Amino acid sequence: MIQSRSVCQGGRERNIEDVVQPVQLHRAPPKKDKRPMPPSDPARWVGEMVELSWRPRATIFKNFLTPQECDMLIALSRPKMVNSTVVDPKTGERVPSAVRTSTGTFFGLGEHPVLRDIESRISAVTHLPAVNGEGVQVLHYHNGQRYEQHHDFLIDSINPAPENGGQRMMTFLMYLTTVEEGGETLFPLAEGPLPPGPEYDSLRPTKPSECARRGGLAIAPKRGDALMFHSLHPDLSKDVSSLHASCPTLRGEKWSATKWLRLDAYSGNLDAAANAARKARLAAEKHCKDWNANCAMWASSGECQRNAGWMNVQCQRSCHSCKLPAEGEGTEAPRSPAAIRADGGGAALQRPYGIQAVKESDETLR
Numbered sequence: 001m002i003q004s005r006s007v008c009q010g011g012r013e014r015n016i017e018d019v020v021q022p023v024q025l026h027r028a029p030p031k032k033d034k035r036p037m038p039p040s041d042p043a044r045w046v047g048e049m050v051e052l053s054w055r056p057r058a059t060i061f062k063n064f065l066t067p068q069e070c071d072m073l074i075a076l077s078r079p080k081m082v083n084s085t086v087v088d089p090k091t092g093e094r095v096p097s098a099v100r101t102s103t104g105t106f107f108g109l110g111e112h113p114v115l116r117d118i119e120s121r122i123s124a125v126t127h128l129p130a131v132n133g134e135g136v137q138v139l140h141y142h143n144g145q146r147y148e149q150h151h152d153f154l155i156d157s158i159n160p161a162p163e164n165g166g167q168r169m170m171t172f173l174m175y176l177t178t179v180e181e182g183g184e185t186l187f188p189l190a191e192g193p194l195p196p197g198p199e200y201d202s203l204r205p206t207k208p209s210e211c212a213r214r215g216g217l218a219i220a221p222k223r224g225d226a227l228m229f230h231s232l233h234p235d236l237s238k239d240v241s242s243l244h245a246s247c248p249t250l251r252g253e254k255w256s257a258t259k260w261l262r263l264d265a266y267s268g269n270l271d272a273a274a275n276a277a278r279k280a281r282l283a284a285e286k287h288c289k290d291w292n293a294n295c296a297m298w299a300s301s302g303e304c305q306r307n308a309g310w311m312n313v314q315c316q317r318s319c320h321s322c323k324l325p326a327e328g329e330g331t332e333a334p335r336s337p338a339a340i341r342a343d344g345g346g347a348a349l350q351r352p353y354g355i356q357a358v359k360e361s362d363e364t365l366r
Protein backbone atom coordinates (compact mmCIF):
# COMPACT_ATOMS: atom_id res chain seq x y z
CA MET A 1 0.00 0.00 0.00
CA ILE A 2 1.33 3.45 -0.87
CA GLN A 3 1.79 5.77 2.07
CA SER A 4 0.51 9.28 1.44
CA ARG A 5 3.15 11.94 2.04
CA SER A 6 2.44 15.62 2.16
CA VAL A 7 4.10 18.36 0.13
CA CYS A 8 3.90 22.13 0.36
CA GLN A 9 2.63 23.67 -2.87
CA GLY A 10 1.50 27.27 -3.23
CA GLY A 11 1.57 27.66 0.57
CA ARG A 12 -0.91 24.82 1.04
CA GLU A 13 -0.27 21.32 2.27
CA ARG A 14 -1.30 18.70 -0.34
CA ASN A 15 -0.88 14.98 -0.76
CA ILE A 16 2.11 14.16 -3.00
CA GLU A 17 -0.10 11.89 -5.18
CA ASP A 18 -2.20 14.92 -6.11
CA VAL A 19 0.87 16.81 -7.35
CA VAL A 20 3.00 14.14 -9.04
CA GLN A 21 1.00 12.03 -11.45
CA PRO A 22 1.75 8.33 -10.91
CA VAL A 23 3.66 6.75 -13.79
CA GLN A 24 1.39 4.49 -15.78
CA LEU A 25 3.19 1.20 -16.01
CA HIS A 26 0.76 -0.69 -18.17
CA ARG A 27 -0.69 1.03 -21.13
CA ALA A 28 -2.66 -0.52 -23.96
CA PRO A 29 -0.48 -0.57 -27.11
CA PRO A 30 -1.52 2.17 -29.56
CA LYS A 31 -3.90 0.90 -32.24
CA LYS A 32 -2.15 0.64 -35.62
CA ASP A 33 -3.49 3.49 -37.66
CA LYS A 34 -3.94 2.21 -41.20
CA ARG A 35 -5.13 5.53 -42.60
CA PRO A 36 -2.77 7.42 -44.90
CA MET A 37 -1.22 10.02 -42.65
CA PRO A 38 -1.12 13.49 -44.13
CA PRO A 39 2.34 14.58 -43.01
CA SER A 40 2.44 17.69 -40.85
CA ASP A 41 5.10 18.94 -43.24
CA PRO A 42 3.72 18.20 -46.73
CA ALA A 43 7.24 18.09 -48.15
CA ARG A 44 8.01 15.06 -45.93
CA TRP A 45 6.82 11.53 -46.31
CA VAL A 46 6.98 8.93 -43.58
CA GLY A 47 5.57 5.54 -44.41
CA GLU A 48 6.09 2.04 -45.65
CA MET A 49 8.53 1.44 -48.50
CA VAL A 50 8.52 -1.97 -50.14
CA GLU A 51 11.52 -3.00 -52.21
CA LEU A 52 10.22 -4.82 -55.32
CA SER A 53 13.04 -5.70 -57.66
CA TRP A 54 16.70 -5.17 -58.58
CA ARG A 55 16.18 -5.70 -62.32
CA PRO A 56 14.85 -3.10 -62.77
CA ARG A 57 15.48 -1.33 -59.47
CA ALA A 58 11.91 -0.70 -58.32
CA THR A 59 10.30 0.29 -55.03
CA ILE A 60 6.79 1.07 -53.80
CA PHE A 61 6.02 3.93 -51.43
CA LYS A 62 2.69 3.07 -49.86
CA ASN A 63 0.22 5.94 -49.34
CA PHE A 64 2.63 8.45 -50.82
CA LEU A 65 -0.32 10.71 -51.72
CA THR A 66 -3.31 11.46 -49.52
CA PRO A 67 -6.80 10.76 -50.94
CA GLN A 68 -7.33 14.53 -51.07
CA GLU A 69 -4.22 14.97 -53.21
CA CYS A 70 -5.37 12.18 -55.57
CA ASP A 71 -8.78 13.84 -55.95
CA MET A 72 -7.22 17.25 -56.46
CA LEU A 73 -4.89 16.02 -59.23
CA ILE A 74 -7.81 14.37 -61.03
CA ALA A 75 -9.99 17.48 -60.68
CA LEU A 76 -7.22 19.76 -61.97
CA SER A 77 -6.59 17.46 -64.94
CA ARG A 78 -10.11 16.54 -66.01
CA PRO A 79 -10.87 19.73 -67.97
CA LYS A 80 -7.67 19.57 -70.00
CA MET A 81 -7.30 15.90 -70.95
CA VAL A 82 -6.23 15.20 -74.55
CA ASN A 83 -5.19 12.05 -76.42
CA SER A 84 -1.81 10.80 -75.16
CA THR A 85 1.28 11.01 -77.34
CA VAL A 86 4.74 9.41 -77.41
CA VAL A 87 8.18 10.84 -78.27
CA ASP A 88 9.13 10.18 -81.90
CA PRO A 89 12.60 8.57 -81.74
CA LYS A 90 13.64 10.25 -85.03
CA THR A 91 12.48 13.81 -84.46
CA GLY A 92 12.08 14.03 -80.68
CA GLU A 93 8.58 15.50 -81.23
CA ARG A 94 5.50 14.27 -79.35
CA VAL A 95 3.25 12.35 -81.76
CA PRO A 96 0.05 10.25 -81.45
CA SER A 97 0.61 6.49 -81.43
CA ALA A 98 -1.49 3.32 -81.42
CA VAL A 99 0.67 1.88 -78.61
CA ARG A 100 -0.76 4.43 -76.19
CA THR A 101 -4.53 4.84 -76.12
CA SER A 102 -5.01 6.81 -72.88
CA THR A 103 -5.75 10.50 -72.46
CA GLY A 104 -3.48 12.76 -70.46
CA THR A 105 -2.29 16.22 -69.59
CA PHE A 106 0.96 17.88 -68.49
CA PHE A 107 1.57 20.39 -65.71
CA GLY A 108 4.48 22.76 -65.30
CA LEU A 109 6.81 22.31 -62.32
CA GLY A 110 5.07 23.65 -59.21
CA GLU A 111 2.13 24.90 -61.26
CA HIS A 112 -0.27 24.40 -58.33
CA PRO A 113 0.36 24.31 -54.54
CA VAL A 114 -0.63 20.62 -54.41
CA LEU A 115 1.99 19.88 -57.08
CA ARG A 116 4.60 21.87 -55.17
CA ASP A 117 4.00 19.72 -52.07
CA ILE A 118 4.16 16.48 -54.05
CA GLU A 119 7.24 17.56 -55.98
CA SER A 120 9.07 18.49 -52.75
CA ARG A 121 8.16 15.11 -51.31
CA ILE A 122 9.43 13.30 -54.43
CA SER A 123 12.63 15.30 -54.22
CA ALA A 124 13.03 14.32 -50.53
CA VAL A 125 12.62 10.58 -51.10
CA THR A 126 14.67 10.41 -54.33
CA HIS A 127 17.35 12.84 -53.14
CA LEU A 128 17.14 14.56 -56.52
CA PRO A 129 16.49 18.30 -56.90
CA ALA A 130 12.88 19.06 -57.88
CA VAL A 131 14.24 20.99 -60.88
CA ASN A 132 15.44 17.66 -62.37
CA GLY A 133 11.80 16.55 -62.75
CA GLU A 134 9.76 17.04 -65.89
CA GLY A 135 6.30 18.43 -65.11
CA VAL A 136 3.79 15.89 -63.77
CA GLN A 137 1.79 14.08 -66.45
CA VAL A 138 -1.66 12.85 -65.38
CA LEU A 139 -3.05 9.90 -67.34
CA HIS A 140 -6.52 8.39 -67.56
CA TYR A 141 -7.28 4.87 -68.81
CA HIS A 142 -10.65 3.10 -69.05
CA ASN A 143 -12.55 0.74 -71.40
CA GLY A 144 -9.48 -1.33 -72.26
CA GLN A 145 -7.13 1.62 -72.76
CA ARG A 146 -3.45 0.72 -72.37
CA TYR A 147 0.14 1.73 -72.90
CA GLU A 148 2.07 -1.07 -74.59
CA GLN A 149 5.50 -2.05 -73.38
CA HIS A 150 8.15 0.63 -73.74
CA HIS A 151 11.11 2.19 -71.98
CA ASP A 152 11.05 5.62 -70.37
CA PHE A 153 14.68 6.43 -71.27
CA LEU A 154 14.80 8.58 -74.39
CA ILE A 155 16.23 7.23 -77.61
CA ASP A 156 16.10 10.29 -79.85
CA SER A 157 19.19 12.45 -80.06
CA ILE A 158 17.61 15.76 -78.98
CA ASN A 159 15.63 15.26 -75.76
CA PRO A 160 18.31 13.46 -73.69
CA ALA A 161 21.09 15.91 -74.68
CA PRO A 162 22.96 17.42 -71.69
CA GLU A 163 21.65 20.90 -72.53
CA ASN A 164 18.10 19.58 -72.04
CA GLY A 165 18.86 17.96 -68.68
CA GLY A 166 20.27 14.66 -69.90
CA GLN A 167 18.68 11.24 -69.88
CA ARG A 168 15.61 10.28 -67.83
CA MET A 169 17.10 8.35 -64.95
CA MET A 170 13.98 7.26 -63.09
CA THR A 171 10.21 7.31 -63.13
CA PHE A 172 8.01 8.13 -60.15
CA LEU A 173 4.55 6.80 -60.99
CA MET A 174 1.73 7.70 -58.59
CA TYR A 175 -1.60 5.89 -58.66
CA LEU A 176 -4.59 8.17 -58.14
CA THR A 177 -7.23 5.41 -58.19
CA THR A 178 -7.50 1.73 -57.31
CA VAL A 179 -8.46 -0.18 -60.46
CA GLU A 180 -11.14 -2.88 -60.23
CA GLU A 181 -9.64 -5.09 -62.93
CA GLY A 182 -6.66 -4.70 -65.24
CA GLY A 183 -4.52 -1.57 -65.44
CA GLU A 184 -1.57 -3.35 -63.82
CA THR A 185 1.89 -1.89 -64.39
CA LEU A 186 3.77 -4.81 -65.89
CA PHE A 187 7.56 -5.24 -66.09
CA PRO A 188 7.75 -8.22 -68.47
CA LEU A 189 11.53 -8.66 -68.11
CA ALA A 190 11.57 -8.48 -64.31
CA GLU A 191 11.52 -11.49 -62.07
CA GLY A 192 8.02 -12.16 -60.86
CA PRO A 193 5.51 -12.73 -59.46
CA LEU A 194 5.64 -10.82 -56.18
CA PRO A 195 6.96 -13.00 -53.36
CA PRO A 196 4.63 -14.12 -50.58
CA GLY A 197 4.32 -11.76 -47.62
CA PRO A 198 1.71 -9.39 -46.23
CA GLU A 199 3.67 -6.32 -47.34
CA TYR A 200 3.06 -7.38 -50.97
CA ASP A 201 -0.62 -8.30 -50.58
CA SER A 202 -2.04 -4.89 -51.51
CA LEU A 203 0.22 -4.77 -54.60
CA ARG A 204 -0.93 -8.10 -55.98
CA PRO A 205 -3.72 -7.92 -58.58
CA THR A 206 -6.75 -9.69 -57.01
CA LYS A 207 -7.84 -10.96 -60.41
CA PRO A 208 -4.80 -10.60 -62.69
CA SER A 209 -5.69 -9.62 -66.23
CA GLU A 210 -4.50 -11.74 -69.15
CA CYS A 211 -1.81 -9.13 -69.82
CA ALA A 212 -0.55 -9.36 -66.22
CA ARG A 213 -0.40 -13.14 -66.48
CA ARG A 214 2.10 -12.95 -69.36
CA GLY A 215 4.93 -13.25 -66.84
CA GLY A 216 7.21 -10.76 -65.19
CA LEU A 217 6.27 -8.45 -62.37
CA ALA A 218 2.73 -7.02 -62.25
CA ILE A 219 1.75 -4.29 -59.80
CA ALA A 220 -1.90 -3.49 -59.10
CA PRO A 221 -2.59 0.25 -59.01
CA LYS A 222 -3.66 1.28 -55.53
CA ARG A 223 -4.87 4.79 -54.83
CA GLY A 224 -2.12 6.87 -53.18
CA ASP A 225 0.73 4.39 -53.75
CA ALA A 226 3.79 5.46 -55.76
CA LEU A 227 6.00 3.16 -57.82
CA MET A 228 9.57 4.31 -58.36
CA PHE A 229 11.77 2.56 -60.89
CA HIS A 230 15.12 3.30 -62.48
CA SER A 231 15.62 3.45 -66.25
CA LEU A 232 19.41 3.64 -65.98
CA HIS A 233 21.95 1.42 -64.24
CA PRO A 234 24.21 3.05 -61.64
CA ASP A 235 26.87 3.53 -64.36
CA LEU A 236 24.19 5.48 -66.30
CA SER A 237 23.87 2.93 -69.10
CA LYS A 238 20.30 2.10 -70.13
CA ASP A 239 18.59 -0.61 -68.11
CA VAL A 240 16.62 -2.61 -70.67
CA SER A 241 14.92 -4.54 -67.87
CA SER A 242 12.95 -1.36 -67.11
CA LEU A 243 10.66 -2.24 -70.06
CA HIS A 244 7.10 -1.77 -68.78
CA ALA A 245 3.48 -1.47 -69.87
CA SER A 246 0.14 -0.33 -68.55
CA CYS A 247 -2.10 -3.38 -69.04
CA PRO A 248 -5.58 -2.66 -70.46
CA THR A 249 -7.88 -1.19 -67.80
CA LEU A 250 -10.83 -3.60 -67.93
CA ARG A 251 -13.11 -2.53 -65.08
CA GLY A 252 -13.11 0.78 -63.27
CA GLU A 253 -10.89 3.73 -64.10
CA LYS A 254 -7.17 4.15 -63.84
CA TRP A 255 -5.83 7.63 -63.11
CA SER A 256 -2.10 7.98 -62.59
CA ALA A 257 0.45 10.77 -62.34
CA THR A 258 3.93 10.29 -63.78
CA LYS A 259 7.06 12.24 -62.94
CA TRP A 260 10.16 11.58 -65.03
CA LEU A 261 13.41 12.56 -63.39
CA ARG A 262 16.43 13.67 -65.40
CA LEU A 263 20.14 13.45 -64.63
CA ASP A 264 20.36 17.24 -64.44
CA ALA A 265 17.99 20.22 -64.29
CA TYR A 266 15.30 19.76 -66.97
CA SER A 267 15.52 22.54 -69.57
CA GLY A 268 11.73 23.05 -69.47
CA ASN A 269 12.09 24.27 -65.86
CA LEU A 270 14.80 26.84 -66.58
CA ASP A 271 14.41 30.32 -67.98
CA ALA A 272 16.12 31.43 -71.19
CA ALA A 273 19.13 32.92 -69.34
CA ALA A 274 19.77 29.75 -67.31
CA ASN A 275 19.48 27.58 -70.42
CA ALA A 276 21.89 29.83 -72.32
CA ALA A 277 24.38 29.76 -69.41
CA ARG A 278 24.28 25.97 -69.32
CA LYS A 279 24.78 25.73 -73.10
CA ALA A 280 27.82 28.01 -72.84
CA ARG A 281 29.27 25.95 -69.96
CA LEU A 282 28.76 22.69 -71.87
CA ALA A 283 30.36 24.16 -74.99
CA ALA A 284 33.37 25.29 -72.93
CA GLU A 285 33.68 21.86 -71.32
CA LYS A 286 34.10 20.32 -74.76
CA HIS A 287 37.52 22.00 -74.83
CA CYS A 288 38.47 21.04 -71.40
CA LYS A 289 38.20 17.56 -70.03
CA ASP A 290 39.66 14.96 -67.73
CA TRP A 291 41.37 11.91 -69.14
CA ASN A 292 41.07 9.77 -66.08
CA ALA A 293 37.91 8.86 -64.17
CA ASN A 294 39.60 9.60 -60.83
CA CYS A 295 40.57 13.19 -61.64
CA ALA A 296 37.88 14.91 -59.57
CA MET A 297 38.79 12.82 -56.53
CA TRP A 298 42.53 13.47 -56.92
CA ALA A 299 41.96 17.17 -57.50
CA SER A 300 39.85 17.45 -54.37
CA SER A 301 42.68 15.89 -52.36
CA GLY A 302 45.22 18.50 -53.55
CA GLU A 303 46.98 16.51 -56.29
CA CYS A 304 46.74 19.42 -58.78
CA GLN A 305 49.23 21.26 -56.58
CA ARG A 306 51.30 18.30 -55.36
CA ASN A 307 51.70 16.67 -58.78
CA ALA A 308 51.06 19.63 -61.05
CA GLY A 309 53.03 18.35 -64.06
CA TRP A 310 51.14 15.10 -64.46
CA MET A 311 47.77 16.29 -63.16
CA ASN A 312 47.63 19.40 -65.35
CA VAL A 313 47.81 17.14 -68.39
CA GLN A 314 45.69 14.15 -67.33
CA CYS A 315 43.16 16.11 -65.28
CA GLN A 316 42.88 19.30 -67.29
CA ARG A 317 39.31 19.99 -66.33
CA SER A 318 39.49 19.21 -62.62
CA CYS A 319 42.75 21.18 -62.27
CA HIS A 320 41.40 24.10 -64.37
CA SER A 321 44.49 23.88 -66.56
CA CYS A 322 42.73 23.99 -69.95
CA LYS A 323 42.61 26.99 -72.13
CA LEU A 324 38.94 27.81 -72.53
CA PRO A 325 38.07 29.58 -75.78
CA ALA A 326 37.20 33.24 -75.46
CA GLU A 327 33.75 34.26 -76.68
CA GLY A 328 33.59 34.11 -80.47
CA GLU A 329 36.82 32.09 -80.69
CA GLY A 330 36.67 29.04 -82.95
CA THR A 331 36.21 25.59 -81.50
CA GLU A 332 39.26 23.51 -80.82
CA ALA A 333 39.26 19.97 -79.51
CA PRO A 334 40.99 19.32 -76.17
CA ARG A 335 44.63 18.23 -76.47
CA SER A 336 45.16 14.67 -75.37
CA PRO A 337 47.98 13.71 -73.00
CA ALA A 338 49.65 11.88 -75.93
CA ALA A 339 49.59 15.03 -78.09
CA ILE A 340 51.01 17.11 -75.24
CA ARG A 341 53.77 14.55 -74.62
CA ALA A 342 54.60 14.49 -78.36
CA ASP A 343 55.18 18.24 -78.12
CA GLY A 344 57.56 17.67 -75.23
CA GLY A 345 55.04 18.81 -72.59
CA GLY A 346 53.45 17.06 -69.64
CA ALA A 347 56.50 15.85 -67.73
CA ALA A 348 55.61 12.60 -65.96
CA LEU A 349 56.16 13.64 -62.37
CA GLN A 350 55.13 11.63 -59.38
CA ARG A 351 51.72 10.12 -60.02
CA PRO A 352 48.89 10.41 -57.50
CA TYR A 353 48.73 7.66 -54.93
CA GLY A 354 47.19 4.51 -56.39
CA ILE A 355 47.40 5.56 -60.02
CA GLN A 356 49.58 2.58 -60.97
CA ALA A 357 46.47 0.45 -60.58
CA VAL A 358 44.49 2.57 -63.04
CA LYS A 359 45.03 2.34 -66.76
CA GLU A 360 46.34 5.61 -68.12
CA SER A 361 44.20 6.46 -71.07
CA ASP A 362 43.98 8.76 -73.99
CA GLU A 363 40.33 7.85 -74.38
CA THR A 364 37.55 10.19 -73.35
CA LEU A 365 36.42 9.05 -69.94
CA ARG A 366 34.03 11.80 -69.02
Ligand SMILES: O=C(O)CCC(=O)C(=O)O
Binding pocket: 139, 147, 152, 173, 183, 184, 185, 186, 244, 245, 246, 247, 256, 258
Ligand atom coordinates in the same frame (compact mmCIF):
# COMPACT_ATOMS: atom_id res chain seq x y z
O1 LIG B 1 0.45 3.77 -65.89
C1 LIG B 1 1.26 2.85 -65.90
O2 LIG B 1 1.11 1.83 -65.24
C2 LIG B 1 2.47 2.97 -66.75
C3 LIG B 1 2.66 4.37 -67.22
C4 LIG B 1 3.82 4.47 -68.09
O3 LIG B 1 4.23 3.53 -68.67
C5 LIG B 1 4.51 5.73 -68.28
O4 LIG B 1 3.97 6.76 -67.88
O5 LIG B 1 5.62 5.69 -68.84
